[in-house]
Amino acid sequence: MSDTGPAIETSIEAETDTARGDSGGVDQQTAETVLSARDLEVFYGDERALKPVNAEITEKKVTAIIGPSGCGKSTFLRSINRMNDMIDVCRVTGELRFKGKNVYDEDVDPVALRRKVGMVFQKPNPFPKSIYDNVAYGLKIQGKDGDRDAQVEEALRRAALWDEVKAKLDASGLDLSGGQQQRLCIARAIAPDPEVILMDEPASALDPVATAQIEDLIEELSRDYTVVIVTHNMQQAARISDRTMVFLTGGELAAFDDTQAIFENPKSQRVEDYITGKFG
Amino acid sequence: MSGTDLTRSATGVGGRTDSLVRYVFFACAALSVLTTVGIIVVLLEGSVEFFRTVSVFEFLTGTEWSPLIEPVSYGVLPLVWGTLVITVGSALIALPVGTATAIYLSEYANPGVRSVVKPILEVLAGIPTIVYGFFALSFITPQLQRVLPWEVGTFNAAAGAIVVGVMIIPMVSSLSEDAMHAVPDELREGAYGLGATRYEVSTDVVLPAAVSGILASYVLALSRAIGETMAVTLAAGMAPQFTTSPLEPIQTMTAYMVQIGISDVSVGSIGYQSLFAVGLTLFVMTFSMNVASIWIRSRYREEYR
Amino acid sequence: MSTTNPFEDVSDLDRKRTIGRVFVALCIASTMVGIVALVTLLADVIYESWGWLSLEFLTYPPSRFPESYLPGGRGAGIYPALVGSIFLIALTALFTVFLGVGAAIYLEEYAPDTRTTSLIEANIANLAGVPSIVYGLLGLAVFVRFARMGQSLLAGALTLTLLILPIVIVAAQEALRAVPDSQREAAYGVGATKWEVIRDVVLPAALPGIMTGTILSLSRAIGETAPILMVGAATSMFVAPDSLLGPFAAMPMQIFDWARLPQAEFQHVAAAGIVVLLTVLLAMNAVAIYIRYRFEADLP
Numbered sequence: 001m002s003d004t005g006p007a008i009e010t011s012i013e014a015e016t017d018t019a020r021g022d023s024g025g026v027d028q029q030t031a032e033t034v035l036s037a038r039d040l041e042v043f044y045g046d047e048r049a050l051k052p053v054n055a056e057i058t059e060k061k062v063t064a065i066i067g068p069s070g071c072g073k074s075t076f077l078r079s080i081n082r083m084n085d086m087i088d089v090c091r092v093t094g095e096l097r098f099k100g101k102n103v104y105d106e107d108v109d110p111v112a113l114r115r116k117v118g119m120v121f122q123k124p125n126p127f128p129k130s131i132y133d134n135v136a137y138g139l140k141i142q143g144k145d146g147d148r149d150a151q152v153e154e155a156l157r158r159a160a161l162w163d164e165v166k167a168k169l170d171a172s173g174l175d176l177s178g179g180q181q182q183r184l185c186i187a188r189a190i191a192p193d194p195e196v197i198l199m200d201e202p203a204s205a206l207d208p209v210a211t212a213q214i215e216d217l218i219e220e221l222s223r224d225y226t227v228v229i230v231t232h233n234m235q236q237a238a239r240i241s242d243r244t245m246v247f248l249t250g251g252e253l254a255a256f257d258d259t260q261a262i263f264e265n266p267k268s269q270r271v272e273d274y275i276t277g278k279f280g
Numbered sequence: 281m282s283g284t285d286l287t288r289s290a291t292g293v294g295g296r297t298d299s300l301v302r303y304v305f306f307a308c309a310a311l312s313v314l315t316t317v318g319i320i321v322v323l324l325e326g327s328v329e330f331f332r333t334v335s336v337f338e339f340l341t342g343t344e345w346s347p348l349i350e351p352v353s354y355g356v357l358p359l360v361w362g363t364l365v366i367t368v369g370s371a372l373i374a375l376p377v378g379t380a381t382a383i384y385l386s387e388y389a390n391p392g393v394r395s396v397v398k399p400i401l402e403v404l405a406g407i408p409t410i411v412y413g414f415f416a417l418s419f420i421t422p423q424l425q426r427v428l429p430w431e432v433g434t435f436n437a438a439a440g441a442i443v444v445g446v447m448i449i450p451m452v453s454s455l456s457e458d459a460m461h462a463v464p465d466e467l468r469e470g471a472y473g474l475g476a477t478r479y480e481v482s483t484d485v486v487l488p489a490a491v492s493g494i495l496a497s498y499v500l501a502l503s504r505a506i507g508e509t510m511a512v513t514l515a516a517g518m519a520p521q522f523t524t525s526p527l528e529p530i531q532t533m534t535a536y537m538v539q540i541g542i543s544d545v546s547v548g549s550i551g552y553q554s555l556f557a558v559g560l561t562l563f564v565m566t567f568s569m570n571v572a573s574i575w576i577r578s579r580y581r582e583e584y585r
Numbered sequence: 586m587s588t589t590n591p592f593e594d595v596s597d598l599d600r601k602r603t604i605g606r607v608f609v610a611l612c613i614a615s616t617m618v619g620i621v622a623l624v625t626l627l628a629d630v631i632y633e634s635w636g637w638l639s640l641e642f643l644t645y646p647p648s649r650f651p652e653s654y655l656p657g658g659r660g661a662g663i664y665p666a667l668v669g670s671i672f673l674i675a676l677t678a679l680f681t682v683f684l685g686v687g688a689a690i691y692l693e694e695y696a697p698d699t700r701t702t703s704l705i706e707a708n709i710a711n712l713a714g715v716p717s718i719v720y721g722l723l724g725l726a727v728f729v730r731f732a733r734m735g736q737s738l739l740a741g742a743l744t745l746t747l748l749i750l751p752i753v754i755v756a757a758q759e760a761l762r763a764v765p766d767s768q769r770e771a772a773y774g775v776g777a778t779k780w781e782v783i784r785d786v787v788l789p790a791a792l793p794g795i796m797t798g799t800i801l802s803l804s805r806a807i808g809e810t811a812p813i814l815m816v817g818a819a820t821s822m823f824v825a826p827d828s829l830l831g832p833f834a835a836m837p838m839q840i841f842d843w844a845r846l847p848q849a850e851f852q853h854v855a856a857a858g859i860v861v862l863l864t865v866l867l868a869m870n871a872v873a874i875y876i877r878y879r880f881e882a883d884l885p
Contacts, residue, residue, distance in 0.1 A: 507716025
């Protein structure tokens with residue numbers, strides 16, 4: 001951990017279950033906002049999936065999104081890179097700004113947005129191509145020039161998969177184990193070097209060992225990337241995140257604070273009830 | 281064993297009726313195997329008779345097919361050539377058109393469009409082949425004659441290939457669309473998440489992932505084109521010849537069989553027997569393609585578990 | 586708040602959008618090929634038949650003189666072939682329903698999961714891909730010659746039965762598979778035997794699906810020309826077929842005969858015949874679709 005940058009050193013060290021320092025909050029002010037939601041609402045047909053969300057997500061931090069199922073946490077995540085556009089009946093109002101630019105502006109192509117905001121999905125979804133081609137695909141379509149082999153190796157190294165696959169880069173991505181597949185998908189997402197990585201319950205389909213590997217990886221990634229992760233596992237959120245958003249039933253953002261604050265002294269009774277397992 | 285006796289003999293349940301119906305139903309299922317055996321036996325038996333007169337070598341390598349007119353000659357290659365011309369010609373139309381249709385329906389069309397287009401293509405698939413033959417004769421050939429600067433025969437391979445091509449479009453499009461539909465949405469999302477355009481998702485991800493199903497549909501459609509009978513008989517004619525011009529008449533294996541079928545060839549004559557030799561050739565070709573298609577598809581099932 | 590556009594450095598999207606548009610246009614054009622072909626085909630047939638389709642066409646036998654088919658002529662048409670086709674399909678229906686459903690029940694309800702079973706299923710899949718003219722040869726050799734039925738209605742119907750049996754079996758299997766196991770278990774639970782479960786629970790629930798599949802298969806059989814041609818359907822019958830073992834005419838065969846006659850007038854006669862054939866086909870499909878929708882709501 002010694003090579004961690006000074007700005008987030010404290011929060012990384014606080015990963016041990018001992019009490020975290022207060023400095024996390026101080027860092028907030030110096031760190032820059034990458035994503036900010038202003039009255040962001042999402043509707044599926046006539047049904048409102050997300051009540052107006054106002055939130056600022058900071059650079060190079062891990063922001064966890066927790067909440068009971070059906071609370072809109074995935075909806076919020078997918079509205080960040082406009083994956084909701086795929087759903088015909090889905091409608092978004094309000095603003096979501098990426099580095100100051102509302103991504104729902106007419107002149108923003110979701111394709112361009114998704115190059116800056118990568119995504120890792122709940123179920124590992126490698127393409128039925130070789131391991132190499134999986135990682136290289138994003139580089140190829142985004143026209144990232146350079147030494148392709150080196151770029152692929154770099155991404156696989158960052159995803160902590162290189163040593164396991166370096167001898168079989170031509171093997172199909174589908175031949176890997178579930179945990180390896182998910183790390184391959186992470187490598188695929190970071191290869192084109194996005195600024196934000198969205199993760200939608202990336203470990204929910206994996207066994208505990210693979211989950212631990214993914215969690216370690218997320219810590220590593222937060223050195224270079226802004227990570228927003230949806231998880232249904234509160235312990236996971238507490239372990240890996242710097243900041244936590246709590247959505248409650250009905251698509252309401254009920255709390256957004258430093259992770260430590262959320263878990264140690266939640267400001268509202270409903271959030272506390274959820275955290276302590278009284279419902280949800 | 282005191283108390284209630286639950287043995288079969290005591291209750292009379294599950295006795296004769298049950299095992300009888302089981303055998304009846306088994307017989308029904310076994311009939312399908314019998315059909316295959318019947319086809320093979322019938323074709324072989326007739327062919328054996330035929331090959332008593334004509335050597336297998338002459339049949340398979342001869343370049344002259346004239347079974348009814350002196351001097352007689354039994355080289356099947358002109359008929360195989362005719363079938364090949366129709367199959368390749370129809371494939372040139374149906375494979376690209378069918379695949380593009382499948383991509384549109386699977387990746388682009390909204391549900392409303394799909395619910396209109398798919399039944400239309402089903403209707404296209406349900407039109408009897410004799411009607412396609414008539415269509416070739418009464419519309420396609422006259423149009424070719426009108427549009428093309430060259431002389432186009434009343435019967436010509438081009439009209440046959442076009443009409444068979446149209447006929448097998450629905451087969452390619454519907455089976456290929458099924459294959460693309462079976463590609464999990466997670467894969468599409470994975471590509472979209474990387475900043476792929478819809479075009480890139482379709483061609484880089486969906487097509488490769490569905491490739492075995494698409495290939496299987498191709499093989500099946502080609503097999504159908506090889507076995508297609510009435511449309512090619514009416515459209516492409518009954519002139520067994522090697523010609524590279526699609527505007528001249530040809531004769532396919534199936535059209536020859538029709539020719540014998542409607543003529544007064546007597547049972548046991550060499551003409552009658554040739555029917556089975558040609559039929560066997562046709563059967564072997566289509567059967568091996570069907571097996572290939574099933575094999576291709578079974579490989580693809582293993583890819584997603 | 587900074588106003589710079591963070592997406593400005595993405596410069597290749599215009600080109601990609603153009604490629605995408607061209608691609609969609611090609612795909613739509615391809616989709617239109619099938620649709621336009623169908624419309625053109627139907628328009629051509631109707632245009633060619635215009636003025637040649639009359640009530641007499643349905644009630645008179647064919648004639649060698651094209652002018653007899655014209656309204657005001659001596660009256661000529663498709664009558665024996667129309668009746669022949671209906672008889673042919675009725676017989677085929679009788680055979681296929683029994684054999685097809687029987688085979689499907691065996692495969693779905695009884696068959697053990699053995700190699701024999703998978704062999705039978707692979708065999709059925711393969712049979713569906715055998716060219717119809719090969720079935721014609723089978724019918725010719727087995728029914729016409731070997732079983733001495735001659736070029737008869739029965740031989741024709743049996744040949745068509747073998748032809749569509751694979752499709753009917755697959756359709757019936759799907760219908761049986763759609764019946765939920767909970768219903769079977771409920772019947773077993775009250776002490777029914779296997780046959781009673783099938784007869785009283787499974788078959789009634791699967792019946793609409795079976796009927797739809799069977800009718801659709803039969804509508805394929807009614808348009809088939811090659812098999813009945815090989816079996817020896819007649820083209821110059823002047824009365825309707827009247828016996829199982831007698832000669833028979835059928836619509837597609839009659840149409841083929843007209844279409845290959847040299848006189849241009851017979852093209853119109855053939856077109857009129859096609860309109861009749863397609864109308865019967867349409868009616869059969871309508872019945873199948875009606876049954877599907879009528880009973881779809883009842884299925885769980």
